Amino acid sequence: MKSADRDMKDLPRPSSERRHVYGRRRGKRLREHQNDLMETLLPRVSVPLDHEAPLDPATLFEPATKEIWLEIGFGGGEHLVFQAGRNRDAGIIGCEPFINGVAKLLAEIEAQELSNVRVLSDDARFLLERLKPESLSRIFILYPDPWPKKRHNKRRFINPETLSLLARALKPGGRLRFASDIPDYVGWTLARILRHNRERENGQGSFEWQAERPADWRTAPEDWPGTRYEEKAIREGRTPAYLDFIRL
Numbered sequence: 001m002k003s004a005d006r007d008m009k010d011l012p013r014p015s016s017e018r019r020h021v022y023g024r025r026r027g028k029r030l031r032e033h034q035n036d037l038m039e040t041l042l043p044r045v046s047v048p049l050d051h052e053a054p055l056d057p058a059t060l061f062e063p064a065t066k067e068i069w070l071e072i073g074f075g076g077g078e079h080l081v082f083q084a085g086r087n088r089d090a091g092i093i094g095c096e097p098f099i100n101g102v103a104k105l106l107a108e109i110e111a112q113e114l115s116n117v118r119v120l121s122d123d124a125r126f127l128l129e130r131l132k133p134e135s136l137s138r139i140f141i142l143y144p145d146p147w148p149k150k151r152h153n154k155r156r157f158i159n160p161e162t163l164s165l166l167a168r169a170l171k172p173g174g175r176l177r178f179a180s181d182i183p184d185y186v187g188w189t190l191a192r193i194l195r196h197n198r199e200r201e202n203g204q205g206s207f208e209w210q211a212e213r214p215a216d217w218r219t220a221p222e223d224w225p226g227t228r229y230e231e232k233a234i235r236e237g238r239t240p241a242y243l244d245f246i247r248l
């Protein structure tokens with residue numbers, strides 16, 4: 001059995017089960033133009049998610065793109081827009097349940113004529129569950145909600161189930177980037193990745209951390225524009241960590 005199939009089979013929950021999305025769905029009222037974009041542009045760039053059928057993300061992009069990337073929790077979309085503008089030959093899917101962030105991204109898609117962006121204004125787990133195995137080349141999880149209180153830790157996006165889904169969605173050689181300003185979440189992620197790796201036979205589907213020295217995770221990568229959340233973290237005295245992994 002291929003490791004990707006095994007990972008899918010091992011998923012603990014049925015895919016049709018609706019999950020609770022933690023965090024805000026809505027903030028301030030949208031401006032008139034943002035509302036227009038939600039009505040006119042969003043349907044054109046939305047990822048059509050059928051909760052029963054698998055999705056080959058290549059079918060979302062016409063003309064076909066060289067690679068397909070995914071950003072989970074794009075917030076205001078700063079990083080996604082930067083990558084989409086810089087990599088017009090990559091199709092980039094963004095998932096974000098916070099409507100105001102989606103509206104901001106739509107405004108940039110319009111202003112910068114980004115034809116290589118698709119949007120799921122919902123929980124990324126719905127997409128990960130439906131994605132064709134080994135269909136993505138890159139995944140970004142940048143400053144996921146930290147849920148610092150012990151009793152809320154289990155809401156964190158990184159857990160054994162999502163790691164299996166991320167490994168299943170990435171091609172061998174595909175890259176996962178995780179950034180956080182919360183040391184406890186960085187340690188949490190590394191510990192869960194180690195455990196995930198220990199459970200992969202022959203290492204297939206595991207994540208190889210690329211850092212060789214502290215500067216590798218303390219220094220922002222070359223293809224890094226900064227994000228709004230990161231700006232706030234640095235202003236408040238927290239130090240970001242950037243973890244890059246290759247999916248074996």
Ligand SMILES: C[S@@+](CC[C@H](N)C(=O)[O-])C[C@H]1O[C@@H](n2cnc3c(N)ncnc32)[C@H](O)[C@@H]1O
Pocket residue numbers: 021022023024072073074075076095096097098101122123124125142143144145146157227228229230
């Ligand atoms: C702390 S913010 C960081 C936003 C952005 N990445 C940045 O660096 O500015 C975390 C974002 O993840 C989104 N989020 C939380 N759970 C999510 C999920 N299950 N799927 C997709 N996005 C999610 C939240 O709505 C929020 O916008």
